[in-house]
Each structure stands twice: as C-alpha cells, then as structure tokens.
Amino acid sequence: MSLISCSLYCLLILLLLPPHCWRGSAHSPTSASSSSPGQCRGCPYFLPTPTNVTTIVGVATNLTCGVKMLGGRQVSWIRRRDLHVLTTDAFTYTTDTRLRAIHAHATPYWMLSVDSPSLSDSGVYECQVSTLPKISRRFTLTVVEPRAQVVGGDAVYIRAGSDLNLTCLVTHAAPQAAPVVWYREPAHTGVVEAVNSGVRGGVQVVTDRREGTSWLLVADTTWRDSGNYTCAPTHATPASVTVHVILGESPAAMQPHLQPSSRSGQPALPVSHSKAACQCLDAFTSLLWVAAVVVVWCGALVTHLL
Structure with a gap:
C-alpha cells in the first residue's frame, strides 16, 4: 500500500506542476548590443x-x-x-x-x-x-498617416425637417492639429463649398483637437441640404459621406441595416476564443496521457512486487 500511496503522491505532484516545468523553460537570449556603467570601468x-x-x-x-x-x-x-x-x-x-x-x-x-x-x-x-x-x-x-472617418457609413438618410449630425473621427491626429474643415457639394448645384461659407443658418462645426473629433450640426434640413459632405482635417486623408434628405419617411425605416453598435462608430468585435480553447484542450489531453502512463507503470510495479 505504501508503494501505491507513493505513486499517487508522485502523480499528484506531476499534475500540479505548471506546463513549463515539464516542457523545459525558454530563456530569452541576453542582448549583447548594449552596455551599462557596471560592465567595465571607463567604458562607454x-x-x-x-x-x-x-x-x-x-x-x-x-x-x-x-x-x-x-x-x-x-x-x-x-x-x-x-x-x-x-x-x-x-x-x-x-x-x-x-x-x-x-x-x-x-x-x-x-x-x-x-x-x-x-x-x-x-x-x-x-x-x-x-x-x-x-x-x-x-x-x-x-x-x-492621419485618416478621417465619418461615423455611420458612406450614406446617411434623414427626414426633411430633422437635424443632421455628422461625426468625424481622425486617427493618429497630432495633439495640436489644425481645425477640421467641412465641405459640401449640394446635389442640386454640384459646387463644392465650405459648409459655413454660405448664407444658410443653423450650421455649426465643433472640433475637439485633443480627441481628434469633429461634429457637423445642420438644423432643420431641407432637400437643398442633400449632397456630398467631406471632413477634411489638415495633414490627413479626408473622408466623405452622402446625405439624402427624404420627404415623409422615417430615417430608421430607411436604414434598417444600421444597428446601435455600427452607428456609434464602435463595431462589435467578434468573439474569437476557439483557438485558445483548442490549445488548452490539446495541453489537457497530453497531460492525461502522461498521467495514464504513470498510473499503468506504477500498477505494473506494484503487481510485480506483490
């Protein structure tokens, strides 16, 4: 019985050991490309x-x-x-x-x-x-390279009379970046102009330079506000979106494919744990094989001694 208890105790120790103990530790090579003041006196x-x-x-x-x-x-x-x-x-x-x-x-x-x-x-x-x-x-x-991205996709559909709110995110923006300029190309004229350069009121641009975010707000939209809108930060690749102002239709009904996760500019990330789970399963299977071999060997040894 003492041999069986000893064998089970050894098996328990083996199961409790972390994987790197029976695989062999991996040591990172010491870099020889640098020097420190303690290596030699008077050396750089x-x-x-x-x-x-x-x-x-x-x-x-x-x-x-x-x-x-x-x-x-x-x-x-x-x-x-x-x-x-x-x-x-x-x-x-x-x-x-x-x-x-x-x-x-x-x-x-x-x-x-x-x-x-x-x-x-x-x-x-x-x-x-x-x-x-x-x-x-x-x-x-x-x-x-800084790049601009307009949240919500390449096209926006809104109902006439509602407010238009476009959000532009600038990735890799410099902390003291220049203000973002918004341009629009109205569908009925085809002339590119700065959004705040015309006589149309109710237009506001708010830019947070620290966060690299700019908002374009257009109140009480009409069919004349339809067209292409471009967010153009200085020293960054611009981004454009096409705005469609529709009469008598609900924006939500016209955009059923837009979910809250995509409209916020933060798409839901897929859960990908299958690879890690497979690796854990392979390691556990290998450990069970080792345990089985140890148990069989200990049983054979006890049978031989008895």
Whole structure:
C-alpha cells in the first residue's frame, strides 16, 4: 500500500506542476548590443532615452541616442533595413537631405533628425559606438498617416425637417492639429463649398483637437441640404459621406441595416476564443496521457512486487 500511496503522491505532484516545468523553460537570449556603467570601468554606456518613436507624415522628429564615457570614440547612425551608414558624429553620409546629424557641444546626446518623414521611413535604426567590440542600441521609428472617418457609413438618410449630425473621427491626429474643415457639394448645384461659407443658418462645426473629433450640426434640413459632405482635417486623408434628405419617411425605416453598435462608430468585435480553447484542450489531453502512463507503470510495479 505504501508503494501505491507513493505513486499517487508522485502523480499528484506531476499534475500540479505548471506546463513549463515539464516542457523545459525558454530563456530569452541576453542582448549583447548594449552596455551599462557596471560592465567595465571607463567604458562607454548608453543613457536611457526613448527607443520607440512615433510621428505622423510630414512632422519632423528626432531619434536621440545618449552615450556617456565616450572618450575619443565615434557615434554612428545606421539604417538597419539596408545597413546604410547615415551619420557619423556630426557628419551626414546620405544624399537624402531630410536626414542629418545633430549634436550639441559638450552634451552626451547624438540625434538623427528626420525632416518631413514619410511612411517609408518607418523601421529600425541603430546607434553604434566604435568600441571593440562595438556596442549599439536600436530605435524603432513608426510613421503613421492621419485618416478621417465619418461615423455611420458612406450614406446617411434623414427626414426633411430633422437635424443632421455628422461625426468625424481622425486617427493618429497630432495633439495640436489644425481645425477640421467641412465641405459640401449640394446635389442640386454640384459646387463644392465650405459648409459655413454660405448664407444658410443653423450650421455649426465643433472640433475637439485633443480627441481628434469633429461634429457637423445642420438644423432643420431641407432637400437643398442633400449632397456630398467631406471632413477634411489638415495633414490627413479626408473622408466623405452622402446625405439624402427624404420627404415623409422615417430615417430608421430607411436604414434598417444600421444597428446601435455600427452607428456609434464602435463595431462589435467578434468573439474569437476557439483557438485558445483548442490549445488548452490539446495541453489537457497530453497531460492525461502522461498521467495514464504513470498510473499503468506504477500498477505494473506494484503487481510485480506483490
């Protein structure tokens, strides 16, 4: 009985162990591309500076590399995708005039300046110090393009006499972005004009620059308000919507396909847990097989001893 109790105790321990204990732990390799002041006396080391930089198209930005104890060594900026040396110390080695080296005298900071960045400038850049062996730190530059989106789809149907409320969301908007301009192209004239430039009253534009949201409010609509409306933020891709003002029909009846989740601009996200559930089931099945093998082995051992 003592052997059976011991076997069951071992099985219980096996079941309680986390999966990584019997699979083997995965250790992340230690990066050898950086240096710290504790590694050697008098050696250069990097200062803590942001290594992930995000900017929008056309807005200049800098990648800043801080190095202490540099001595007479050189600092270079390298573009990783083609291993092109862009700058060394205060010298620039590229024909791309948008890229240049910046270093203030007697400071430990070496910057790669990117003027008017485009989407193609996104990628990994490396700050490298000419030690033996070389030490380096990688920086990730992400350039995004602001885009406008009018909530509610490409077409809006409303009843004549009701109020029109259009909401424009600007993704990746700069914190101090310029005001959003709304344009309209009336269906009966075909002439593009700013919505607040005409003599029509009851029109109001409200923009929240911090949140990147703009609202267009048109009170007491008539058939003349039908047409194409465009939300055009500065330095962003515009978005348009077609407004149909209908006489004697309910907007809800004309748009049965619009549900609350889609009209709020926040579509309901699909629930996708099947993959995780399958993985858990596979792990549990493997564990049961191991437990079965242990039980059979322990039973055979007890039978042999008895």
